[in-house]
Amino acid sequence: MRVVKSLYWAGLLTGAALFAQPPQAPAPAIDLSGYWTGAMHEDAMERGNGPEIADYAGFPINEAARLWGLSYNPSRVTLRHHQCDGYVMPYQVRAIGNSRSWEERDPHTQQLIAIHWWHQTFEGHRVIWMDGRPHPPAWAPHTWMGFSTGKFVGNALVVYTTHLKQGWLRRNGLPESDQATVTDFFVRHGDHITYTSVVSDPVYLAEPMVRTTDFYRQPSDPTSWLFACDDGEQILDRKPDEVPNFLFGQQPFVTEFSKRNNVPLVGALGGPHTMYPEFEAKLKGATEAEGLAETKPSAEGPAQTSRAVDPVPHDGEIHVWRLRNNVYLLLGDGANVTLQVGDEGAFVVDSGTGQLADKIIAAIKRLTDRPIQYIANTSARADHTGGNVKLRAAGLDPSVIGSFFSLQFADAGVGATIVAQQNVANRMTAAKTPSAGWPSDTFLEERRRMFHNNDNVQMFFEPNAVTDGDSIVQFQRADVIVAGDIFNTTQYPFIDVKSGGSVEGEIKALNDILNRTVYQHEGEGGTIVVPGHGYVCDEHEVVEYRDMVAIIRDRVQALIKGGATLEQVKAARVTIDYDTRYGATTGPWTTNDFVEAVYTSLKQPVKH
């Protein structure tokens, strides 16, 4: 018996030795599993009670970030759609509260799939993928926690994060953009984790922002893991287009922190120079005037342009992204195309420029064997309607064939039915686009509705937003809203005043979108919003966009009240805190075009 046992072990061990695979990656250097609490021995007041207004000292921010922060009115969090906003990951790690970390392993192979990190504040649940999966494409949604992949390097867990939402570098209005990426390092020394984050943000940082945070291990479950939040009315009778903000140079508390703490204003207002040792000497002779000069847009300087990643690959291909249920995004040919598939036939929202129409049709055929039945146009724009002719020709509308329409029109049901607000048809007719691409089913009322593919599909007319014929399309069961050019993530809203657009209509349309969205958790997820151009969003991106348009509207309006001309408004750099995200100096829609549209539509308001 002993011989048998020995043979068994010998065989087993020899087998293990012979068949064991060489390691594919360095051995796990640390185990983060357990309960952890952040030590509040650094930046305690800022992380606990909250930072003071205009305290940006040591943050390597650029001018855009500083002015964004100074424009920020803390009352903005009373707006319904901001009340439950979570923190973005690099800031959430700094929050007070407890954390819990655990490993997720494949039940069959026991390979490490992911490391989870849950933080009590805002119930932030971060997943660090350890299985080598790639990051999502640029058009994928952004979240508070972003998308993280990790690997062990030396004695550290090194993590790279993309797809973060816009959030706070510091919750006194100092922004971190949705273009930020983070490299972070976890090391563990006994019952102590040191977490180092390096935030790179081309939009709001002049240099990477480095912070280190300490966690100590809790011996048992602190048990408190939830962060309940629900939004509600905070201020009654506030106008829906009112976004609390301060005009440039009119932040009333700008010197409060500086004076209370004897911090020269030039230090308090931050910038990369404030984090280096040399700045200690400069503080000694600093005057308040030097600081106050930084509270307004610099009189001169290069026009800033967007530093955001273009989410469209421009590779001549159509890329498909499943949104929810039977609804998909087709991206790659100008404006975003949204597709609903089902037994009744395909429902397409917008048709792109037309250049890749054949590939769009091919992509649709890969997703459904049913014909394209409906094409809805959110506006008359060429990059939303350019594919109408080909997509229409590739489809048919079985609901019309054989109906009384067939008695009136020989071609009834031949080709897809194109649905749009009447002004879309008017604009396309006036522009003499090919008639085969004109809407064949138009509406004038506020809402066009139909039940299609087991979903409640509605088109809502948004008068005088970017044009006079805009609609948003809502797939209620799938909970997807297609915003058209009313909302996009790549540029300032393309308010075409000559085609009936207006800044007030644009703000109203954005609010109309927000009136139809529901977040899933802590201000994110839930209703999917497909922008006219850009990546897949939820209500958070829409509300930030709405805030931007309203704030810029307020600035231009104030200058108009002061008698400013268009040229003076442009010279005032009213968009400077958003230009690194949305600005353009060339192309079909420049920053100056946008400012002019705002100015013109305020000077000559459209009568609704």
Place this chain on the structure above:
Amino acid sequence: MVKVAGIAVLVWVLSGHAHAQGRGGEAPATPKGGAPIDLTGYWVSLITEDWRYRMLTPPKGDYVSVPLNDAGKKAADAWDPARDKASGNQCKAYGAAGIMRLPGRLHITWQDDNTVKLETDAGTQTRIFSFTAPAGRAGDWQGVSTASWDRPRSPMGFVFGLGQHYPPVGGSLKVVTTKMKPGYLRKNGVPYSADAVLTEYFDRFDVPGGESLLVVSSELNDPTYLASPFWTSTHFKKQADAAGWNPTACAAE
């Protein structure tokens, strides 16, 4: 039967036990030769946290976030920079427990195969970390330090299978400092005592595509002035050269 058992033991030794000996199976000849990370060079502090406590001298009595006990608060409330200066104690904030938090640059070198030297331009201080014997002078600002490499530990005991148990790589420089002359954690007189024990871990992180960071995680235990351990982590950016190196004298405030 004996042969079979012998094979089993041999395989067990090869599969797990041998790997626990370290890379290559032989211990490096010297701490310098076996260094898991390279900390040498010039490093500049990035003051992105506790800015107003570090870049400026905060007001007397402002010791927010330092877990002082009553004796510590009393001592901090009695801060008198003029008295420090007059008594030749203007370097109180430049001792081992405070110096790493001050704005400045570090110059780290190997003094010999067993000793790391860390110089600061702020206050022109030198810290000596010896791997072989405690280094420094008791009662000095920088106290007495001992150094070791803190490496991730290999699995202990029986491990099963070859190839899965390569010892983890990398590590940190661990420095334990004691017998410091009483000094300040912050320039406004937040105290630490001669009984304080400072444990530091020096880690180097290479940010992909760019810079290298030095992060110093410290835990200060002081039965005289602290109610609980004081944790901070302080970061520095690697410089290519000595640019900006500017040795200065200690300043009492």
